[in-house]
Amino acid sequence: MAQAIAVREGRILAVGSDADMLALAGPATRRVDAGGRTVIPGLIDSHMHAVRAALSYSTEVNWIGAHTIPEAMQRLREGARARPGQWVVVAGGWTELQFAEKRKPTLAEVMAAVPDQPVWVQMFYSHLLLTPKAQEALALSNASLPAGMALERDAAGAPTGWATASIVNMSALFDKLPRPTYQDNVAGTRQFFTELNRLALTGVVDPGGFSIYPSQYAALLQLWRERQLTLRVAYSLFAQKPGAELAEYRDLTQMLPMGFGDDMLRFNGIGERITIAMYNNNQPDAATREKFLEVARWAAHEHMALTIHWQEDASAPVLLDLFEQVNRETPIAPLRWSIAHLDNASPATLARMKALGVGWTMQDAMYLSGDRIAAQAGPAAAHMPPLVTALRLGVPVGAGTDAHRVASYNPFVALQWMLDGRTVGGRATRGAEETPTREQALRLYTLGSAWFSFDERKRGSLEPGKLADFAVLDRDFFGVPVAEIGGTVSLLTVVGGKPVYAAAPFALQ
Numbered sequence: 001m002a003q004a005i006a007v008r009e010g011r012i013l014a015v016g017s018d019a020d021m022l023a024l025a026g027p028a029t030r031r032v033d034a035g036g037r038t039v040i041p042g043l044i045d046s047h048m049h050a051v052r053a054a055l056s057y058s059t060e061v062n063w064i065g066a067h068t069i070p071e072a073m074q075r076l077r078e079g080a081r082a083r084p085g086q087w088v089v090v091a092g093g094w095t096e097l098q099f100a101e102k103r104k105p106t107l108a109e110v111m112a113a114v115p116d117q118p119v120w121v122q123m124f125y126s127h128l129l130l131t132p133k134a135q136e137a138l139a140l141s142n143a144s145l146p147a148g149m150a151l152e153r154d155a156a157g158a159p160t161g162w163a164t165a166s167i168v169n170m171s172a173l174f175d176k177l178p179r180p181t182y183q184d185n186v187a188g189t190r191q192f193f194t195e196l197n198r199l200a201l202t203g204v205v206d207p208g209g210f211s212i213y214p215s216q217y218a219a220l221l222q223l224w225r226e227r228q229l230t231l232r233v234a235y236s237l238f239a240q241k242p243g244a245e246l247a248e249y250r251d252l253t254q255m256l257p258m259g260f261g262d263d264m265l266r267f268n269g270i271g272e273r274i275t276i277a278m279y280n281n282n283q284p285d286a287a288t289r290e291k292f293l294e295v296a297r298w299a300a301h302e303h304m305a306l307t308i309h310w311q312e313d314a315s316a317p318v319l320l321d322l323f324e325q326v327n328r329e330t331p332i333a334p335l336r337w338s339i340a341h342l343d344n345a346s347p348a349t350l351a352r353m354k355a356l357g358v359g360w361t362m363q364d365a366m367y368l369s370g371d372r373i374a375a376q377a378g379p380a381a382a383h384m385p386p387l388v389t390a391l392r393l394g395v396p397v398g399a400g401t402d403a404h405r406v407a408s409y410n411p412f413v414a415l416q417w418m419l420d421g422r423t424v425g426g427r428a429t430r431g432a433e434e435t436p437t438r439e440q441a442l443r444l445y446t447l448g449s450a451w452f453s454f455d456e457r458k459r460g461s462l463e464p465g466k467l468a469d470f471a472v473l474d475r476d477f478f479g480v481p482v483a484e485i486g487g488t489v490s491l492l493t494v495v496g497g498k499p500v501y502a503a504a505p506f507a508l509q
């Protein structure tokens with residue numbers, strides 16, 4: 001805790017008392033009075049699909065933070081008006097439990113809001129609503145849904161207007177929608193990163209994702225080249241070619257070694273899908289494990305970081321056996337491999353991760369999905385995710401959201417959830433023994449996340465010599481009631497000593 005901070009040439013020069021910092025100021029020094037407000041290190045989301053979210057941020061409608069169905073319908077109407085004749089797309093990031101009505105909107109409500117344009121509304125990767133215009137545009141009908149999709153029916157057996165889907169068939173269908181143009185991608189990337197800056201984020205670790213391909217990194221690369229990025233991005237390669245992942249990685253990384261880039265944009269290895277056959281596969285057969293091992297060995301040999309999507313603790317030993325096998329040949333601790341999700345990680349799994357030097361990126365999936373997950377998990381939900389146990393065992397832990405299809409990107413919503421364990425519907429699922437202190441939670445969202453891109457000595461805390469990434473908050477993170485943390489915004493966000501977002505009273509300075 002300190003009173004003041006001095007910044008020079010993009011880095012923190014000193015931290016201390018007002019008097020000591022003022023003594024360092026020269027005639028050209030710009031002085032900003034934070035007015036006694038709380039200043040925190042810039043937040044870092046260790047698992048956000050930010051590059052993908054950015055591509056369509058200027059063309060999609062989102063329901064993040066909408067509290068009622070009429071509010072959500074109003075956003076659809078505005079989205080339709082902004083883009084006449086075009087698709088209106090809500091690509092996740094919401095749940096029915098956030099609405100006062102505690103249900104999904106009906107087809108009739110959506111059609112009343114947007115009668116004349118095709119509408120796609122997706123909830124997580126499990127539910128999809130397509131209006132008749134949308135079905136027509138995709139040459140589909142209720143009678144001819146793609147394989148793996150089915151009409152959702154109510155208790156009386158009547159169709160609800162929604163279809164159920166899986167991540168694979170939902171993503172395949174999503175890929176048939178008209179793509180935003182390159183100009184949309186550039187505009188969306190600027191706007192989305194500014195939106196993240198408004199919420200005190202100064203960095204993300206990006207794990208690729210479904211429906212984003214190497215060619216779609218062009219907007220990000222353009223903004224980086226023009227030195228227009230306002231968010232530090234460490235990104236990884238997400239496997240796209242079933243069965244040929246190793247060849248794909250080899251090809252794409254020939255001139256893209258691990259760590260290539262700079263402090264704004266850096267290549268950070270492979271993941272979160274390593275091989276397609278192992279993705280969400282809790283019972284991989286011998287051939288699938290062998291193929292994975294081949295890729296993992298190659299990654300270790302190339303000094304690549306590796307992050308993998310893994311949901312279930314019951315099958316984590318399958319993965320850890322493979323990691324241990326690689327580790328016997330090439331120690332993986334220096335490579336900072338990590339597992340994403342794993343909300344029900346057991347102490348035994350965490351202990352094996354600790355022994356390997358493998359990190360864990362933890363997200364607030366349970367904020368939107370906790371009611372359903374807790375109903376399935378029963379009393380075990382009190383330990384999901386095992387935040388405090390992981391810290392006690394010394395596992396490197398990063399915080400984040402997994403936005404934006406399955407979660408809101410708001411870090412303060414995630415921080416509040418880390419502290420109160422309450423879902424968007426208000427149900428408290430996590431027990432006191434897995435509830436971190438405010439300081440621990442903030443550390444996870446800063447230094448903890450920085451570890452995953454090898455940056456904890458460069459950023460994540462306000463110490464001399466580190467990059468000057470910080471945010472002046474509108475309220476005191478350490479003092480306000482926990483229930484008010486989720487509403488926090490930044491009034492001034494600084495990346496590398498440069499203001500990237502400012503609101504009153506700082507906007508006029």
Ligand SMILES: [Zn+2]
Nearest residue numbers: 272309340341
């Ligand atoms: Zn994932």
